Amino acid sequence: MQQEEKRTSPYRNIIRGTALFGGVQIFNVLINVIRGKLIAMILGPEGMGISSLLVSSTTMLQQFSSLGLNFSAVKDLSFAKEQNDFQHLSLVIVVLRRLLHFTALIGGLASILFARQLSLFAFGNTDYKWHFIFLSVMVYFTTLTNGELAIMQGSRMLRQLAYSSVIGSSLGLLIGTPLYYCYGYAGIVPAMIILSLTTYSLNRFFANKLKCQYLKVTWHQTRMLGKVMAILGVVMMISTLLGNLCSYSLNAVISHWGSLNDVGLYQAANSITNQYVGVVFAAMGADFFPRLAGVANDNVKIRSMVNQQSEIVMLIVAPLAILLIVTAPLLIRLLLSEEFLSIIPVVRWMGLGIFFKALIFPMGYIAFSKGDKKFFLWFEGVYGNTLIFVLNVIFYCKLGISGIGISFVVSFILLMITYIVLTKKRYEFYYSQSFLRTFIPLFIVLCVAFMTSFISNVQISYSCMIISLILCLVLSFYGLNTRLNFIKLKLW
Numbered sequence: 001m002q003q004e005e006k007r008t009s010p011y012r013n014i015i016r017g018t019a020l021f022g023g024v025q026i027f028n029v030l031i032n033v034i035r036g037k038l039i040a041m042i043l044g045p046e047g048m049g050i051s052s053l054l055v056s057s058t059t060m061l062q063q064f065s066s067l068g069l070n071f072s073a074v075k076d077l078s079f080a081k082e083q084n085d086f087q088h089l090s091l092v093i094v095v096l097r098r099l100l101h102f103t104a105l106i107g108g109l110a111s112i113l114f115a116r117q118l119s120l121f122a123f124g125n126t127d128y129k130w131h132f133i134f135l136s137v138m139v140y141f142t143t144l145t146n147g148e149l150a151i152m153q154g155s156r157m158l159r160q161l162a163y164s165s166v167i168g169s170s171l172g173l174l175i176g177t178p179l180y181y182c183y184g185y186a187g188i189v190p191a192m193i194i195l196s197l198t199t200y201s202l203n204r205f206f207a208n209k210l211k212c213q214y215l216k217v218t219w220h221q222t223r224m225l226g227k228v229m230a231i232l233g234v235v236m237m238i239s240t241l242l243g244n245l246c247s248y249s250l251n252a253v254i255s256h257w258g259s260l261n262d263v264g265l266y267q268a269a270n271s272i273t274n275q276y277v278g279v280v281f282a283a284m285g286a287d288f289f290p291r292l293a294g295v296a297n298d299n300v301k302i303r304s305m306v307n308q309q310s311e312i313v314m315l316i317v318a319p320l321a322i323l324l325i326v327t328a329p330l331l332i333r334l335l336l337s338e339e340f341l342s343i344i345p346v347v348r349w350m351g352l353g354i355f356f357k358a359l360i361f362p363m364g365y366i367a368f369s370k371g372d373k374k375f376f377l378w379f380e381g382v383y384g385n386t387l388i389f390v391l392n393v394i395f396y397c398k399l400g401i402s403g404i405g406i407s408f409v410v411s412f413i414l415l416m417i418t419y420i421v422l423t424k425k426r427y428e429f430y431y432s433q434s435f436l437r438t439f440i441p442l443f444i445v446l447c448v449a450f451m452t453s454f455i456s457n458v459q460i461s462y463s464c465m466i467i468s469l470i471l472c473l474v475l476s477f478y479g480l481n482t483r484l485n486f487i488k489l490k491l492w
Contacts, residue, residue, distance in 0.1 A: 011308055011483040024162045031169040033335050035177060036271060040336040042180045043188075045264030051188050052267040053122045053251055058111065058135050058192070060244040062142045065107020068237030069099055070150040072229045075293045075369065077154025082294035089155065090212040095225045096147055098217075104143035111136035122252055131189050138196040145196070148203035151210065154290060160206040168199050235373040239381030246389035253393055258400075265401050268336055269343040273350040277320055281361065288362065292369045299428045302366060307432045309362040314435075315479045317358040318442040319472045322449040324351035326465045342401070345454075349405030352450045355443070356412035363419045366427055375426060383418070387411055438479050445472045 039048060073096045080089040111118070115132035119125065152161040175194050179187030254262045274281075288309055295301040324331070328347040332340050367376040388411045395403030395410075423429040431439075449468035455461040 011312060024165050027166055028169040031173050032271075035173045036268075036335055037337075038177050039180055040268070040340070042177075043185065045261045045268070045339060047180075047185055047188075047264070048267055049251075049255070049260040049263035050128075050185060052263060053248075053255070054128070054131060054135065054188060054192070056244065056248045056251055057118050057122050057132065058139050058142070060241065060248050061107050061111050061139050062146070063237060063240045063244055065103045065110065065139060066100065066143050066146060066233075066237060067103050067230055068233030068235065068240065069096060069103070069226075069229055070146040070233075071236040071240075071368070072231075072233035073147070073150045074154040074290060075232065075296075075371070076229060077151065078156075078290035078293040079296075081154065081156055081290075086212070087215070090215050091217060091221070091225065092154075092229075093151055093210075093212060094215055094217045095222050095229070096150065098222055099226050099230075100144055100147040104140045107143055108136040108140035111139045122248070122255070124256055134189050135192060138192050141196040141200040145200040145203050148200070148207040151207045152203070155210050156290060157206070157210060158287065160209055164203050164206045167202055171195060171198050171202070232368075232371055232373055235377045235381075236368065239377060239385070242381050242385040246385045250389060250392050250396075254396065257397070262401055265340060265343050266346075266404055268332075268340050269346040269350060269401075269405070272331060272335060272347055273324070273354060277317060277324075277354050277358065281358070289365050289369065292365050296369045296371070302369075302427065303429050303432075306362045306366065306429060307435050310359055310431070311435055311438055311479070311483065313358050313362065314355075314438060314442060315476045317355055318446055319469065319476050321351045321355045321446055322465070322469045322472050324348075324354075325449050325453050326462070326469055328453075345402045346405035348450065348453050349402075350408050352446065353405075353408040353412050355446055356409070356416050360412060360416050360419055363423055363429070366423060366429060370427070372426075375422075379418075379422060384415055387414060441475055442472065445475065 039051070043051070073092060076092045077089060080086070080092060112133050115129045116126050118132045119128040122128070149161070149164075151157075152164070172195055175198070176187075176191040179191045179194075181187075183190070251263050251267075254266055292302065292305055295305065325348045328344050328351070329341070332344060332347065364380060367380065388407075391407040391411045392404055395407035397403075399406065420431070445468050449465050449472070452461055452464035452468070455464070
């Protein structure tokens, strides 16, 4: 009995984290569904394209201004929490907040100073210069907000993190939608600014609930610890910045070589896909990384933890991916409008791609949890982002918007293969037999569902997809039950 409990316990810990943030994310998805539907109806594809370019531009600035300190802080905070070193925990929090106030100011100033260039790069003209000037306020407060989120995440304040996310999503709907309705395109910037202010206040309130030791931290201590945090943080910042730059550049390429309408269509497909599986990715980001950082010095424990996480993620994502493929036309009609029906093939390709994207995520955390700066920067930052961007541009130029969906699948398959080879060589990581036994049948069923979605005969197509979905649900249920033992069940 004790042996059985020991075997199932790690999987149950994963499920607890997934369930908590899964529930939060489901709520967020529902809110975003309503918000996205209203924005699509009010602003249309062009309005969504403008909003997307402004968001991606300011996100890039914010990532640059933070110097990655919010990411490296999670690692330091998680390790201190694991060791019950509350003095160091308090020290990291003080230093993090102090440094981010300074870097946030730099980010805000950059948005003002380079407003003309940002408008020219994103939109091909200077009409949006004042948009970026006003959005400097958003850059400042969003940088601070990410610091507060890092404190809650690294300190394992999962409940407060969940509350903050739920309230923040609700505020996004309540603040943004009326402004879009009343002012149209002119309401986009005010909505972004007001939301950034309220979100920061909210997250600071919840983060302050952490009972820390009062420390009088000198500027010398700030500089010394900040230097250590910044080295790893800058690596993460560069990697994240490259990702955002590639995403930003892709939007710009589509805008220049296609149209704002194409940008809106692409972002709509991307938004549906990301929201759909956001449950899993949110859970991994909030729960898995802090746990992995706590055992970063033990390759055996890392291998076990990553395999367990990958198995659970795969069992959850596979049915979701097939369901996305089946319901793509319905989702687009419900979430957007008839104007967006042309993205059905894109969404279906992305439905196949998210399966591989989900499997890459656990492996992707290994290097950063270990503080392996060189490998993380060159592989995750440079190679990964460059590969995705180049393939997106090539496929878009050849096949239009549909090509980006195909590129989504191809790029993540190539990334997964590369990850498997390099992590085995560098960290002695490899997939377990348990993982492979689960992966093969789920992948086959997923491929069948995807391929049959393109059959011209609607009745045959949907019959095959639904059968594939049912089979995948059975396999996933059995796999989860085997690991969690919530029902005494034996199929073979």
